[in-house]
Amino acid sequence: MKIHEYQAKILFDRYGITLPRGRVAFTPAAAKEIATEIGGKVMIKAQVYAGGRGKAGGIKMADNPLEAEREAGRMIGSRLMTHQTGPVGVPVSKVLIEEASEVARELYLSMLVDSTSRLPVMMVSEAGGMDIEEVAQSAPDKIVRCHIDPAIGFQPFHGRKLSYGMSLEGAQIGEATRLMASLYKLFVDKDCSLAEINPLGVTSEGKLLALDAKLNFDDNALYRHKDLQELQDDEQEEPLEVQAREWGITNYVKMDGDIGCMVNGAGLAMAVNDLIQHCGGKAANFLDIGTLNNPERVVNAFRMFIADPGVSAVLVNIFGGMARVDVIARGIIEAYRQMDIRFPVVLRLAGTNLEEGQRILADSHIDFIEAQDFFDGARKAVEAARGAVR
Numbered sequence: 001m002k003i004h005e006y007q008a009k010i011l012f013d014r015y016g017i018t019l020p021r022g023r024v025a026f027t028p029a030a031a032k033e034i035a036t037e038i039g040g041k042v043m044i045k046a047q048v049y050a051g052g053r054g055k056a057g058g059i060k061m062a063d064n065p066l067e068a069e070r071e072a073g074r075m076i077g078s079r080l081m082t083h084q085t086g087p088v089g090v091p092v093s094k095v096l097i098e099e100a101s102e103v104a105r106e107l108y109l110s111m112l113v114d115s116t117s118r119l120p121v122m123m124v125s126e127a128g129g130m131d132i133e134e135v136a137q138s139a140p141d142k143i144v145r146c147h148i149d150p151a152i153g154f155q156p157f158h159g160r161k162l163s164y165g166m167s168l169e170g171a172q173i174g175e176a177t178r179l180m181a182s183l184y185k186l187f188v189d190k191d192c193s194l195a196e197i198n199p200l201g202v203t204s205e206g207k208l209l210a211l212d213a214k215l216n217f218d219d220n221a222l223y224r225h226k227d228l229q230e231l232q233d234d235e236q237e238e239p240l241e242v243q244a245r246e247w248g249i250t251n252y253v254k255m256d257g258d259i260g261c262m263v264n265g266a267g268l269a270m271a272v273n274d275l276i277q278h279c280g281g282k283a284a285n286f287l288d289i290g291t292l293n294n295p296e297r298v299v300n301a302f303r304m305f306i307a308d309p310g311v312s313a314v315l316v317n318i319f320g321g322m323a324r325v326d327v328i329a330r331g332i333i334e335a336y337r338q339m340d341i342r343f344p345v346v347l348r349l350a351g352t353n354l355e356e357g358q359r360i361l362a363d364s365h366i367d368f369i370e371a372q373d374f375f376d377g378a379r380k381a382v383e384a385a386r387g388a389v390r
Contacts, residue, residue, distance in 0.1 A: 001217045003231045004047040006096045008213035011190070015182045017197075017210050022098030031072030034097040035065040041100035044071040046092045049236040051214075052082035058092070061100055068097060090236055101209055106199035107166045108132050108143075109180065111187050119147045120187065122154075122180060124162045128199040154184035168202075175208050190228065191221035219250065240285075240308055247300035249287065257282025259385050260305040260314040260343075262298070264289055264323045272317050275375065281382035284311045291322040298331025299338060306339055313344045315381035317374065320351025329357035333364045344369055344384040348377030 006024040013019055021038055024047065025031040035042045046058035053059050058080045062068035072095050081089035108128035114121040125132065127142050144165030146158050159177025168176050179200075187195045194216040201211040222229050234242045244252035251266060255273075259281050263269040266288050273283040287304065289297045305311045318328050328349070335341065348371035349357055361368060369384060371377030 001219055001222060001228070001232055002049045002236070003215055003217075003228070004049070004094070004096075004233060004236075005045065005213050006047055006094075007231050008215040009096075009210070011186060011215065012210055012213050015186045017179055017182050017186075018208060019210050019213075020099040020101050022096055024094050025072060025097050026076070026094050028069045028073035028076060031095060031097050032065045032069035035062060035068035038097070038099050042068050043096075043098045043100050044068055044075065045096040045098060046075045046080050047094045047096055048080050048085075048090045048092055049233070050080070050082045050084040050090055052084055053080065056080055056082040058082070072097070093235060101201055101211065102204040103199075103201040103209075103211070104204050104206075105202040106211075107202065108198050109162075109166075109183070109200045110194065110196035110198065111183060111192070112194045114147065117147055119149065120184070121145050121147050122158065122162060122184065124165045126165070126167045132198055148184065150188070153188075154181045166200075172202070172206060172208065179208055179210075186215075190215070190225060191218045192216060193218045240304065243307060244287075244300075244304055247303060248297060249289065249300055249304065251286070251288035251290065252304065253286040254308070255283050255285050256310075257284045258310050258312045259381050260284045260287070260308065260311040262287050262289060262301045262305075262314065262316045262318075264291055264318050264320075264328075268317065268319060271374075272315065272378065275378040276315070276382060279375075279378045279382045281378075281385055284308055289323075293322075293324050293327040295327055295331030295334055298328055299335045302332075302335035302339060302341065305343070306341070311343060313346065313381055313384035315346045315348070315377055317348045317377055318351070320349070320353065320357075323351075324353045325349050325351055325357030326353040326360060329360040333360065333366070336364070336366055346371055346377055346381045346384055348372075348374060 009019050023034050025034055042062050044060045044062055046053055060071045062071050075092050075095050078092050079089035080092050106128040108125040111122045123145050125143050146162050148154055156177055159180050163173040163176045183195055196214040197210045199211050201209045217228055238254045240254045259276055261272050261283050263272050269286055269288045276283050289301055305314050346369040369380050371380050
């Protein structure tokens, strides 16, 4: 789960991470008022779930409150398109008005979980700013990493190593170590999947400021953080993904193809999407209904297919282990009973209670397209989407 920069900075402030003065504004008039309170130059920053705002015109400097009001008026109500949003862009309904800082250097600091070592890893670079992705590709030696054993947590020696990696000196090392220790505590306390400060500014006085803030949270841990769930901005999300959550389908990702996929198990779902691509088609979604024996989840999966106007065929690929094929079959029949399903549906079913599931489907007299195996299912789904199989 993502949150906005201004929300992340509220959490940063609670953990003692130094920030520029600023507040969020929902109207141009509020932007002018906040800029007046701050005094001097301010930054106007579009609040969206996307990086690359600076290059896309989503971050501007204003010399006075009137200019801040004008820039906020230009942003609020518009759609911001960056390299992460695609051509449609994302809506801007609020801006962060923040004190402009005199910055001598821009550094990079982030923290995530390394899936290879299965440890939290903190990463820094003395080359922070908008082009950090290019730095990682062209000069990976400028990225310094430090794995942290949760048994001992963040220690001063971690801070020294990472501070040297950012070419900090003297009192800055102690200040940076304290800041990194706070970021680590926030990361652990809130079950983050990513915590990033880019840029971490070094002011002309040599002080450190978190000029930007990005926090993502582990969806599987959100049940422990009801307060964080309330911060999610559905306006910034893909509407179909929001709808899927409301219908109890948490593992749904909208894609740009035309073949709807319903699968049990994330690994199988990825394999299905890959095989559809191999057969010349494109998946419309990633949809893992999980291993629960719940016909209603199957029904809601079909609701998702109908809600997506791009779906022209559906592939149901179920390998029943803990999930029973007969329960899946009942869910499919119930979906047809409740909805007007006009696209072709390809079924590849295997595993627990297969015979009973096949009997239920046969007795329904619904015209499904049966597949013999994994590859046959993907091939027939691609052909069905093209109109070759009915």
